[in-house]
Amino acid sequence: MSFMQGKALPTPATADEPKISMIGTGAYLIEAPGGFDLPTQRRIWALSHAVETWPEVREIVPGVTNLLVILKQTPEEPEQLQARLRHEWDCARSVDLTGKTVEIPVTYGGEHATDLAAVCDYSGLSDREVVRLHWQGNYTVVALGSAPGFGYLHGLDPRIYMPRKTVPSLRMLKGTVTIGGMQTGVSALTGPNGWNSIGFAEMQMFDPAKTPPALLNPGDRVRFLPERIEL
Numbered sequence: 001m002s003f004m005q006g007k008a009l010p011t012p013a014t015a016d017e018p019k020i021s022m023i024g025t026g027a028y029l030i031e032a033p034g035g036f037d038l039p040t041q042r043r044i045w046a047l048s049h050a051v052e053t054w055p056e057v058r059e060i061v062p063g064v065t066n067l068l069v070i071l072k073q074t075p076e077e078p079e080q081l082q083a084r085l086r087h088e089w090d091c092a093r094s095v096d097l098t099g100k101t102v103e104i105p106v107t108y109g110g111e112h113a114t115d116l117a118a119v120c121d122y123s124g125l126s127d128r129e130v131v132r133l134h135w136q137g138n139y140t141v142v143a144l145g146s147a148p149g150f151g152y153l154h155g156l157d158p159r160i161y162m163p164r165k166t167v168p169s170l171r172m173l174k175g176t177v178t179i180g181g182m183q184t185g186v187s188a189l190t191g192p193n194g195w196n197s198i199g200f201a202e203m204q205m206f207d208p209a210k211t212p213p214a215l216l217n218p219g220d221r222v223r224f225l226p227e228r229i230e231l
Contacts, residue, residue, distance in 0.1 A: 018089050020082050025074045030085055032065040036182055038154055040065050041142045042094035045218070049095065050088045056081075062218065064143050064152050064183070097219025099141065104186060105227035106135065106177050108199040113230075114169070115196035119162045119179060127231045133157040134177075134198065139184065139222040144214060149188035149206025151216035156184050168194035175201050177224070188214075 019031040030047065032040045041064070048062045051069055061068040075081045108131040109116060120127050139155035146152075156179065164180045169192065172178075176187045178195035187193055188205040201224075205215050216222070 017086065020085055022078060022082075023068070026072075027068060027070045028082065028085060030067045030069065030089065034065075036065055036154070038140060038142070039094055041154065042096055043089075043092050045097055046092040046095040047089055050092060051085070061145075062143055063145055097217075099217055099219035099221060101221045101223065102216060103223045103225055104177075104201050104203050105225045106199045106201045107228040107230060108135070108177075108226055110200065110228075110230035112173060112176055112200035113198050115162075115165075115178075116198045119160060119196055119198060122162055123160050125159065128229075130160050130198065131226065131229060131231070133160050134179075134184065135224045135226045137184075137224070139224075141216045141218050141220040141222060143218055144216065147187070147189045147191075147206075148208075149214040149216065151185055151205070151214075151220070151222070153184045153222055154182075156182050158182065162196045164194045165196065168192045169197070172197060173200070174205070175203070177201055 016033055018033060021029045023029050032044055034040050044062055044065060044067050047067055048060050051057060052060045056071055057069060058072045059070040109127065116127055116130065119130050123130060137155045137157055139153040141151040142154050143152045144150060160179065161182055162179045171190060172187055172193035174187050174190045176197045177199040178185055178187060178197050180195035186201050186205050207213055
């Protein structure tokens with residue numbers, strides 16, 4: 001997940017420091033060093049809690065190991081503000097968000113699992129092994145984005161890692177259970193999608209008539225239940 005839009009001017013970063021880019025004239029993107037893991041995400045959550053209290057901040061948007069900070073106006077001294085962001089990162093300590101547990105019944109295989117065979121080919125595993133490894137996982141929602149209510153889930157077994165498609169599906173139905181890289185999720189809207197479909201869930205991930213409209217929130221735990229397996 002990325003918030004890189006428009007021209008970004010990154011500041012130098014070492015292997016242990018975040019990359020800070022100015023997005024336009026009134027926002028900053030802080031990208032954590034290292035890979036996609038829960039300790040890094042928990043530090044992003046800690047940074048979010050610290051920065052959201054700044055009087056000059058209009059909005060924060062936590063992403064997958066990154067944080068978008070939107071300011072109320074263009075900073076007069078951007079270098080100083082970047083230094084403050086880097087200091088907050090240095091001071092940030094891992095926090096855990098305590099969320100609810102959501103169980104999602106899934107039909108694995110079948111007409112909506114159009115990419116299951118490709119996942120099998122890439123992993124060298126049988127379709128039953130791929131399905132078993134997926135539903136046996138314990139997942140954590142690290143961020144929402146890409147579409148309203150879509151949760152990026154950490155916890156995928158590395159044996160069923162699958163790169164995102166170079167050419168996306170033009171019309172993937174909402175409710176499709178997918179794998180994208182080392183993440184998994186359930187599509188919240190029908191439309192183009194570059195993730196790999198392995199099943200389908202009837203549960204609604206986003207309902208604008210409800211409060212809150214999104215079923216998932218960062219920090220929630222997710223378990224997939226193999227309601228049906230059609231292989």
